[in-house]
Amino acid sequence: MPRSTTPALNITRIDTSADDAREAIASLRAQLSPRGDVVSPRGRELTIAVFGEPLNPQQVVDRICADVREHGIDAVLDYTAKLDRKPLDRSSVTVSSEEMADAYQKADREYLRTVRRVRDNILAFQSGILLRDAVMTPSPGVELTLRYRPMRRVGVCVPGGAAAYPSSLLMTVVPAQAAGVEEIAVVVPPTEFGGYNTDLLAACHLLGVTEVHRIGGAQAVAALAYGVEGIPQVDKIVGPGNLFVALAKQKVYGEVDIDSIAGPSEVVLIADWTANPAFVAADLISQAEHSPGASILITWEADLIDRVVEALEDQLSRLSRGDLARDSLEQFGSLILVRDEEEAIDLTNLIAPEHLHVSTSDAHRMADRLTDAGAIFLGHLTPVAVGDYAAGPSHVLPTGGTARWASGLASNDFLKRTSLIHVDRRGLERLAPDVRLLADKEGLTAHRYSVDVRLSDENPEAP
Numbered sequence: 082m083p084r085s086t087t088p089a090l091n092i093t094r095i096d097t098s099a100d101d102a103r104e105a106i107a108s109l110r111a112q113l114s115p116r117g118d119v120v121s122p123r124g125r126e127l128t129i130a131v132f133g134e135p136l137n138p139q140q141v142v143d144r145i146c147a148d149v150r151e152h153g154i155d156a157v158l159d160y161t162a163k164l165d166r167k168p169l170d171r172s173s174v175t176v177s178s179e180e181m182a183d184a185y186q187k188a189d190r191e192y193l194r195t196v197r198r199v200r201d202n203i204l205a206f207q208s209g210i211l212l213r214d215a216v217m218t219p220s221p222g223v224e225l226t227l228r229y230r231p232m233r234r235v236g237v238c239v240p241g242g243a244a245a246y247p248s249s250l251l252m253t254v255v256p257a258q259a260a261g262v263e264e265i266a267v268v269v270p271p272t273e274f275g276g277y278n279t280d281l282l283a284a285c286h287l288l289g290v291t292e293v294h295r296i297g298g299a300q301a302v303a304a305l306a307y308g309v310e311g312i313p314q315v316d317k318i319v320g321p322g323n324l325f326v327a328l329a330k331q332k333v334y335g336e337v338d339i340d341s342i343a344g345p346s347e348v349v350l351i352a353d354w355t356a357n358p359a360f361v362a363a364d365l366i367s368q369a370e371h372s373p374g375a376s377i378l379i380t381w382e383a384d385l386i387d388r389v390v391e392a393l394e395d396q397l398s399r400l401s402r403g404d405l406a407r408d409s410l411e412q413f414g415s416l417i418l419v420r421d422e423e424e425a426i427d428l429t430n431l432i433a434p435e436h437l438h439v440s441t442s443d444a445h446r447m448a449d450r451l452t453d454a455g456a457i458f459l460g461h462l463t464p465v466a467v468g469d470y471a472a473g474p475s476h477v478l479p480t481g482g483t484a485r486w487a488s489g490l491a492s493n494d495f496l497k498r499t500s501l502i503h504v505d506r507r508g509l510e511r512l513a514p515d516v517r518l519l520a521d522k523e524g525l526t527a528h529r530y531s532v533d534v535r536l537s538d539e540n541p542e543a544p
Contacts, residue, residue, distance in 0.1 A: 241275020
């Protein structure tokens with residue numbers, strides 16, 4: 082039976098030796114950077130219906146956060162009814178422990194075994210990297226300590242609009258648990274993929290999560306940040322979400338800590354002649370199927386690009402989300418031909434991608450010079466999916482070029498560090514001249530006196 086005809090994949094190609102290459106790459110980087118001002122036609126219609134005017138996303142978030150701060154849970158429930166089309170009350174917005182226990186009892190046993198294995202993988206890694214207290218005595222009479230303590234309470238945002246994401250639950254909750262956080266509040270949209278998804282609720286029960294609220298979007302972030310009836314304020318908000326979640330996290334930063342302001346998923350794949358075109362195509366599609374998702378191939382092998390395009394066409398025609406991935410590849414994908422390996426490394430560091438897959442003959446050697454990426458996947462047999470789901474490091478990673486200064490979520494992000502300083506008389510005498518000089522330079526006489534009074538013969542050290 083002949084295969085149905087589909088238009089050829091219209092994916093952007095860039096040759097860095099061409100005259101317009103610099104402009105094309107600048108356009109690509111701008112496209113990856115989160116702008117915060119793009120919304121779908123349906124979103125524009127919903128905004129007008131709810132707010133009575135065509136607000137942009139930032140204005141929507143500002144309005145929601147202000148209302149939640151002023152009106153508390155009533156505003157949260159009101160926006161949930163209007164934006165999510167789900168009328169809830171104070172009794173139904175929070176998932177009961179009985180619901181989670183029931184979901185766990187009814188869950189597929191193999192699914193639960195998988196969740197346990199992945200939890201153990203994440204816990205082993207996140208516990209292994211956990212920072213420990215450091216104590217030192219740099220000079221006689223001076224003892225310095227850097228102490229780490231977990232945050233008391235954190236909020237976790239789990240997406241639930243287009244699909245259920247137990248992996249995002251695992252990759253946010255388990256690092257917090259490894260750090261020793263005692264209270265974890267999960268918020269998830271009131272959808273069949275979110276707060277009413279039995280697989281997700283079963284995973285919550287398995288992980289020991291006891292607080293789950295059926296709210297999403299900016300109103301969920303505001304509720305966690307400001308605290309409302311039934312949802313006490315948290316210290317930090319983590320987890321992925323749509324544009325409105327990202328902007329809301331940006332808005333409340335300072336009231337609470339946040340992990341990042343995440344944009345669409347992205348991958349850069351560096352490949353040479355040893356790469357399998359089918360593997361490369363699969364990795365590009367796996368990020369594109371997030372729709373939107375940016376997928377970029379960088380190679381110095383011209384014929385590899387042609388073979389990857391053939392593999393893309395073949396796989397897109399067979400995968401269930403092929404149409405979504407095709408649209409994303411055509412809008413956000415790029416196939417870039419560079420002069421050599423050195424240029425590939427320089428361009429990749431410039432892009433600073435969320436995911437970076439090195440599919441070359443000696444990936445470990447190249448990795449030493451790849452300095453700007455959220456997570457790096459080495460070798461032909463290491464697809465990004467193993468990091469997304471099972472390896473151990475969190476899949477909550479910096480996007481939009483922020484990997485040049487930001488890092489992926491880890492257990493240490495849930496720790497607060499405090500310095501402890503103790504000096505005896507010997508130590509104070511040793512440090513006093515420097516304290517006096519700097520205090521004099523700054524004109525802070527009381528600072529100097531606080532040292533002088535302790536070293537005065539008239540005020541011997543208390544027993």
